[in-house]
Each structure stands twice: as C-alpha cells, then as structure tokens.
Amino acid sequence: MISRRLTRIGYFIILLFLIFWAIAELFPIVFLYLTAMKTDEEIMNNILLPPQRPSFRNFVLAWRGGNLGVPISRYFLNSVIVTGGTLFFLTFLGAMAGYGLSRFLFPGKSFFQKFLIFALAVPAHATLIPVFHFLGRFGLRNNYLGLIFVYTAFWLPFTILMLYSYFGSFPRELEDAARIDGLSELGTFFRVVVPVSKGALSSVSIVNFVGIWSELLFAFLIMNREKMKTITVGVLSFRGQYEVQWSFMFATMAIAALPTIIFFLIFQKQITKGMLLGSFR
Structure with a gap:
C-alpha cells in the first residue's frame, strides 16, 4: 500500500x-x-x-505595410525564397555527401569527418565580418543567392552528419538488388535510396527550416536593402527614429512565427525523428 x-x-x-x-x-x-x-x-x-x-x-495592416509603408508581404516572400532555396541545396548536397561518407572509402575520409565536427564547433557569428566582405567582393549582398549560400554553408555540416548516421543503418540489400538489376551507383542512389529515405530527408529538412526561417543576424547584415529584407529583419522596420509602432511590430512577429508553429504542429513526429537521427550509429 x-x-x-x-x-x-x-x-x-x-x-x-x-x-x-x-x-x-x-x-x-x-x-x-x-x-x-x-x-x-x-x-x-x-x-x-x-x-x-x-x-x-x-x-x-502590418501585412500591407502599416503607416510606414513597409512591405511585410514582400519580406515574407523573401523568407520563403531564401528558406526554400537553402533547404533544396542542403537536402541535395547533404544526402549525397552523407551517403558517400557511409558507403565509400577514399583518401581523407577520416579528416573530412573530423572537419565536419570542427565546423559545428565554430560559432557562426564569429565569421560575420569575413562573410560580409566576401559577399561584397562577389556582389552577393542583397542577393538571394548570397544569403542562401551562407545558410547552406553553416547548416550543411549538421545535415551531412545526421544523414551519414541514417545511411549507416540503411539496408544494403536494397542497393545490392538494384545493382543486380543493372543500376549504376547514381541510379541506385536516386531511384532506390532517396525514395526510401524520404522520411529521414524530410525530418532533417524540417529541423533546418526552424533555424533558417528564424535567423536574424546574417539576414540583417547581408540583406539591408528595403525590398530584400527577410521577415525577421522586417520586424525592425516598425521601429522609427522618433516612433515605434508596437502593435504592428507585434503583429509582424506573430506573422513571422506562424509558419514555424504550423510546421511544428503538422510535422512534430518528423522533428522528433530528425533529432534522433544522429543516435543510430
């Protein structure tokens, strides 16, 4: 009792x-x-x-721009373009690199794995000044590709390591059967491995989405032209020199948070799986 x-x-x-x-x-x-x-x-x-x-x-009113005429709808579109482009590159490059690491032996493989872990340990914001000057030299400031390349570079090590762990537990029998049927290595990867791995790829993409969509510092530094700002930077547009439109600022923050909340509610199981991908190996 x-x-x-x-x-x-x-x-x-x-x-x-x-x-x-x-x-x-x-x-x-x-x-x-x-x-x-x-x-x-x-x-x-x-x-x-x-x-x-x-x-x-x-x-x-915030979506239309408020009294300051700020195009929040344009900021939202910019965030969609940048986030979507980054997720495309991350998924494509991360899947190929993770699969290659888990399947093939090549010179420098051990060094490359250690380098990925080292890249995760480097604070991204410590590279603000070099990245700013580098993008300016190649004309990539206030350019979608510039911010997409930066996000891809900083989120790619995490994506590769997570998918490397997943592909390490992927059943090799499916690949062997595909090769017996005459498929090449690329054919096996794109026609067998990728379709079966949609769950893992979507899990990692959703986890990346949350971080990329809400990123502020790099977006604020690189996309400073009015029409190129992302939604997180657009929140600051309602803070004028002599006036702060608090109601519009909070409304814009609520709009910016809405996609992340919806994604989490819909894909919460995939997000949990994405967090656990690295524990399989």
Missing part, C-alpha cells in the same frame, strides 16, 4: 511539473498573439493585460 501511494505521489508530482512546463512554453506564444491584437495605447499602458477588444486589424 505504501509503495502504491508513493508511486501515485510520484506520478502526481511529474504531472504537475509537466503541466507547469507546458504553461511556461505556451505563455510566450499566447502573450505574443494577444499583444498583437492590442492597440498601441493598450500596449503602452499595461502590456500584461489581455486586449479589451481583440482584433485582427493589426495583422492586416
């Missing part, structure tokens, strides 16, 4: 902890969207109180 009571008490404590943790995680999201439905006066008077008359008007 005593042991059962202790077990129930333990479950109850764990449940309370999980409830508290869920509230702590959800509070910033709820606070963001409630604040985005307020007027500037309500935000300035007491930001913690809920809106008196919740309205989606701020979202519509």
Whole structure:
C-alpha cells in the first residue's frame, strides 16, 4: 500500500511539473498573439493585460505595410525564397555527401569527418565580418543567392552528419538488388535510396527550416536593402527614429512565427525523428 501511494505521489508530482512546463512554453506564444491584437495605447499602458477588444486589424495592416509603408508581404516572400532555396541545396548536397561518407572509402575520409565536427564547433557569428566582405567582393549582398549560400554553408555540416548516421543503418540489400538489376551507383542512389529515405530527408529538412526561417543576424547584415529584407529583419522596420509602432511590430512577429508553429504542429513526429537521427550509429 505504501509503495502504491508513493508511486501515485510520484506520478502526481511529474504531472504537475509537466503541466507547469507546458504553461511556461505556451505563455510566450499566447502573450505574443494577444499583444498583437492590442492597440498601441493598450500596449503602452499595461502590456500584461489581455486586449479589451481583440482584433485582427493589426495583422492586416502590418501585412500591407502599416503607416510606414513597409512591405511585410514582400519580406515574407523573401523568407520563403531564401528558406526554400537553402533547404533544396542542403537536402541535395547533404544526402549525397552523407551517403558517400557511409558507403565509400577514399583518401581523407577520416579528416573530412573530423572537419565536419570542427565546423559545428565554430560559432557562426564569429565569421560575420569575413562573410560580409566576401559577399561584397562577389556582389552577393542583397542577393538571394548570397544569403542562401551562407545558410547552406553553416547548416550543411549538421545535415551531412545526421544523414551519414541514417545511411549507416540503411539496408544494403536494397542497393545490392538494384545493382543486380543493372543500376549504376547514381541510379541506385536516386531511384532506390532517396525514395526510401524520404522520411529521414524530410525530418532533417524540417529541423533546418526552424533555424533558417528564424535567423536574424546574417539576414540583417547581408540583406539591408528595403525590398530584400527577410521577415525577421522586417520586424525592425516598425521601429522609427522618433516612433515605434508596437502593435504592428507585434503583429509582424506573430506573422513571422506562424509558419514555424504550423510546421511544428503538422510535422512534430518528423522533428522528433530528425533529432534522433544522429543516435543510430
């Protein structure tokens, strides 16, 4: 009896902890969207109180640009282009490199693996100045390709290592059967390995999406022309020299967070799988 009571008490404590943790995680999201439905006066008077008359008007006006004429819809499109282009390169290059590392022996393979781990340890923001000058020299500032190349370079080591771990556990019997049927190495990879690995590829892509979509510092530094800014940088456009449009700023942050929230709700199982890909080897 005593042991059962202790077990129930333990479950109850764990449940309370999980409830508290869920509230702590959800509070910033709820606070963001409630604040985005307020007027500037309500935000300035007491930001913690809920809106008196919740309205989606701020979202519509922020999307159109607000009183400052800022094209938030264009910023959103820029983020879609940059994120989509980066995910394409990451998936294509990461899959081929991860598969090659797991299947073939070549000179310098061990060094390349250690280099990938070293690349993960280098703080990306420590390279801001060299990257800025490098892109300027080749005319890639305020250019989609410039930011796409930067994101690809910094997220590629993680992608390769995760897919390397996955392909290490991939059944070789499928590849052997494809080779017996006359497929080349590339044919085996693209016609057998890739279709079977869609789950792993989508998992890594979703994990990368969250980081790329919300990145601010490189986007702020590289895409400083008004029409080339991403949505995360666009939030700062409502902060003028003498005026801050708080309602539009919160509405823009809510719009910027919406794709990440939707992706997480839809693909939460794939995100969990993506986090665990590196533990198979």
